[in-house]
Structures are given as C-alpha cells and as structure tokens.
Amino acid sequence: MTYPFEINSAAVQDALAHVADDNNRVTIDPETVEQDLARLVLGLMEFLRQLMELQAIRQMDNGALTDIQEEKLGSTLMRAEAAIHDIAAKFGLTPADLSLDLGPLGKTI
Amino acid sequence: MNVLGWTTKHGPWPQGVSCGHHAGLFVLLTDADKGRERLALQVQCFKAEWDLMPVAPTADLSFLQAQRLAEDVDLQEQMRRLSGMGQLTVSLTKAQTTLSKPTSGRQWIHSRKAQHDEMLQDEQILRSMVAGPKTALSSLRHQADAVQCDLLIKQQDVALTQERLITQAAAIDTSPNASLFVTGPWPPFGFAKLRTDHAAVT
Amino acid sequence: MPLELEMATAEDAIGSSDRRLVDLVDGLLHHGVVIRGELWLTVADVDLVFLGIDLLLAAPHKMRASGAPQ
Structure with a gap:
C-alpha cells in the first residue's frame, strides 16, 4: 500500500477546532482558566498521541515491527493515553472533551 | 439577530x-x-x-x-x-462491544489495530452503500460508534435515492449489530463551505 | 444478515430523543458556512492571541527520502 504525502490541512484544522468553541475561540474564563488551558494543551497532546498510534498501526500493517517493538510501542502509547486521561480528569475533562476525528486524516498522512 | x-x-x-x-x-x-x-x-x-x-x-x-x-x-x-439540492445524511452505526482490558502493550496495540481495521471495513460498507448516483459526497465523519457522510441530491431524485438505499441495504451481508440511518433531506450543510484566507485576516 | 435500515425526516431527527439521531443532529450543527482555519485565544471577551495554524505532518521515511537531515 502507498500513502500520499499530501496533508489534508482542512482536516487538521477541523481537528484542532475541536478544542475551540463554535466561533473558533478558545475562551479563557477567569473562573475556569485552569480547565480551559488544560483543554487546549491536552487536546493537542492527545491529537499528537493519536497520530503516533495511527502511524504505529500503519507500520504494523507493513510488517515493519518486531514483537518487542510492538510491545514497547503499545505499552508506551497505552500509558501515554492513560496519563492524558488522568490529567484531563483532574481538570474535570472527559476523554470526549479531547476527542478528535482522525479517521480521514489518518489516511492522508 | x-x-x-x-x-x-x-x-x-x-x-x-x-x-x-x-x-x-x-x-x-x-x-x-x-x-x-x-x-x-x-x-x-x-x-x-x-x-x-x-x-x-x-x-x-x-x-x-x-x-x-x-x-x-x-x-x-x-x-x-x-x-435545488439537498443532502441526505447516511450513518452506519455499530453497537459497541466491550473489550477485555489488555494485559500487555502488544495486546493493547493489536486491539487498537483491530478497531482501526473494523473502522476501515465500516467505511468500505458505507462507501459501497452510497456508490450510486448522487451529485456529490462529503468526506466521511467518525464518531465513537458510527461513521457517516452526506449525499448531495437533486430535489427530484430524493425518493429514488431512498428506495435504492433500502434495496442495497437488504442485499448487503453484515454483522447483526450494524444499522444504517438515512436522515433528511436537510439543507446542504456538508457542501456549503467558505474559508477565510489567513492573509485576509491580518 | 441484511443491513437494518431506518429512515427519518429532518423534522423527526430534530425532535427525536433517540441517542443516535441526537448525535447525528449535534454533528450537523457545526456544518454549513462557518469561518474557520483560525483560532483566537480570548479572555474577558478580549481577543488576545490569533493562531493561524499551518502544520506539516509526514511519515518519517517521506522526510528522509526528500533529503532532509536525519
């Protein structure tokens, strides 16, 4: 399988827009400043983590990984996800608050 | 206002x-x-x-x-x-299966790969369902338990398209936890797109 | 087994409390003409920082193939 190099930048921007409200504004309220900043930063972290997960799956598809590499990648990405979710929970954010639609994007990388 | x-x-x-x-x-x-x-x-x-x-x-x-x-x-x-156009939203929904908690990193990444492969299969089913006559197709959207897209259709073709989807769904062989929702016609939301230029903002 | 199919009009979906239809309607609320491709950081209704984000994402082998330093 070959994957095109072109990036669907609209999809990336849409994905990032998930951390913003409907006016593309990340509104940082004095009352909820911690939560608002956490949503922005954790949303980006989760976005990058999901990209790495997709890339790992792609390399598995290509048969490029040894069992040991799969174990290391798997446990690292699993712990990264758990850590992001833990931090998110401390700020009262659910995984859905950070969720991104990487479906179509995953195919364009 | x-x-x-x-x-x-x-x-x-x-x-x-x-x-x-x-x-x-x-x-x-x-x-x-x-x-x-x-x-x-x-x-x-x-x-x-x-x-x-x-x-x-x-x-x-x-x-x-x-x-x-x-x-x-x-x-x-x-x-x-x-x-003179509207859109039908077609959504393939799967009942969530609960996965056993992975005990190793390898098991975890393999279960993610299985989910990913299943998502690609669902995309394939959806694409084959909407492969018939239409004016345009939106990109696929993903939700936790569904994949969906919009079909752009002429007003006079709506009934025909709905009938075709019913016939095709009956002919498809799939797992029992899947179902298809066809909703609309709506205004053509998925096809009305304007982007501001970065240059225009500064 | 054949694929189960349900039809709903737009009005049905908007008035429905079926979770799957609710998700579908909520998904639609963000579509249509919308100004996007830009992000503002806003405090107390004051726009402070504008982010125009352009990302380059690529698989590593693509970057290496193009002669970029490793």
Whole structure:
C-alpha cells in the first residue's frame, strides 16, 4: 500500500477546532482558566498521541515491527493515553472533551 | 439577530424568521439562540424553496458578516451550484462491544489495530452503500460508534435515492449489530463551505 | 444478515430523543458556512492571541527520502 504525502490541512484544522468553541475561540474564563488551558494543551497532546498510534498501526500493517517493538510501542502509547486521561480528569475533562476525528486524516498522512 | 443563511427566493418564510437584502441576495435572520432551534428553522426555510445556503447553526454569524459574504463571488458560485439540492445524511452505526482490558502493550496495540481495521471495513460498507448516483459526497465523519457522510441530491431524485438505499441495504451481508440511518433531506450543510484566507485576516 | 435500515425526516431527527439521531443532529450543527482555519485565544471577551495554524505532518521515511537531515 502507498500513502500520499499530501496533508489534508482542512482536516487538521477541523481537528484542532475541536478544542475551540463554535466561533473558533478558545475562551479563557477567569473562573475556569485552569480547565480551559488544560483543554487546549491536552487536546493537542492527545491529537499528537493519536497520530503516533495511527502511524504505529500503519507500520504494523507493513510488517515493519518486531514483537518487542510492538510491545514497547503499545505499552508506551497505552500509558501515554492513560496519563492524558488522568490529567484531563483532574481538570474535570472527559476523554470526549479531547476527542478528535482522525479517521480521514489518518489516511492522508 | 443571527443569520440562518442566504437565498435568492422571496419566501414566504416561517414565523421567527426575518429577511434582509444585500447584493442581490436575501439574508434570513432569527432571534432564536439555540443551535437546534435555528436548525429547525433552517429546515423549514429550506423545504419551502429548496434554495438555502445554510450557515452552521452554532456559528453566530451577524447580519454585517453575512452582507460582506454576500458580495463574495465564491458564495454566489456555491449558491448556484447548490440551488435545488439537498443532502441526505447516511450513518452506519455499530453497537459497541466491550473489550477485555489488555494485559500487555502488544495486546493493547493489536486491539487498537483491530478497531482501526473494523473502522476501515465500516467505511468500505458505507462507501459501497452510497456508490450510486448522487451529485456529490462529503468526506466521511467518525464518531465513537458510527461513521457517516452526506449525499448531495437533486430535489427530484430524493425518493429514488431512498428506495435504492433500502434495496442495497437488504442485499448487503453484515454483522447483526450494524444499522444504517438515512436522515433528511436537510439543507446542504456538508457542501456549503467558505474559508477565510489567513492573509485576509491580518 | 441484511443491513437494518431506518429512515427519518429532518423534522423527526430534530425532535427525536433517540441517542443516535441526537448525535447525528449535534454533528450537523457545526456544518454549513462557518469561518474557520483560525483560532483566537480570548479572555474577558478580549481577543488576545490569533493562531493561524499551518502544520506539516509526514511519515518519517517521506522526510528522509526528500533529503532532509536525519
């Protein structure tokens, strides 16, 4: 399988827009400043983590990984996800608050 | 007042909708502030004339912004293209299966790969379902337990398309936890797209 | 087994409390003409920072193939 190099930048921007409200504004309220900043930063972290997960799956598809590499990648990405979710929970954010639609994007990388 | 969309027709428009005029287009406005209320009004306006360029219901576009956009050739070009068209939203939904908790990293990444592969299969089923005649197809959207897309369809083709989807669904062999939702016609939300240029903002 | 199919009109979906239809309607609320491709950081209704984000994402082998330093 070959994957095109072109990036669907609209999809990336849409994905990032998930951390913003409907006016593309990340509104940082004095009352909820911690939560608002956490949503922005954790949303980006989760976005990058999901990209790495997709890339790992792609390399598995290509048969490029040894069992040991799969174990290391798997446990690292699993712990990264758990850590992001833990931090998110401390700020009262659910995984859905950070969720991104990487479906179509995953195919364009 | 928030903008619902643009149209070339006079109406009449449902209660709760007022109308402004700029650059040869009518701008439909409402006081309704909930996305869902605005969506309901947009559907009513759309069904009256099948000529509505819809604003995202939660976008809070002002009349001034709508006037500026009405002068945009890109908007006018899109309106010509979308006139007499609506969209059907087709959503393939899967009942969630609960996965056992992975005990190793390898097991975890393999279960993610299995989910990913299943998602690709669902995409394939959806694509084959919507492969028939249509004017345009939106990109696929993913939710936790569903994959969906929009079909752009001429007003006179809607009934035929719905019948075709029913026939195709009956012919497809799939797992029992999958179902397909066909909803609409809606205003052509998935095909009304304007982007601001970064250069234009600075 | 054949694929189960349900049809709903736009009005049905908007008025429905079926979670799957609710998801579908909520998904639609963000579509249509919308100004996007830009992000503002806002405090107390004051826009402070504008982010125009352009990302380049690529698989590593693509970057290496193009002669970029490793």
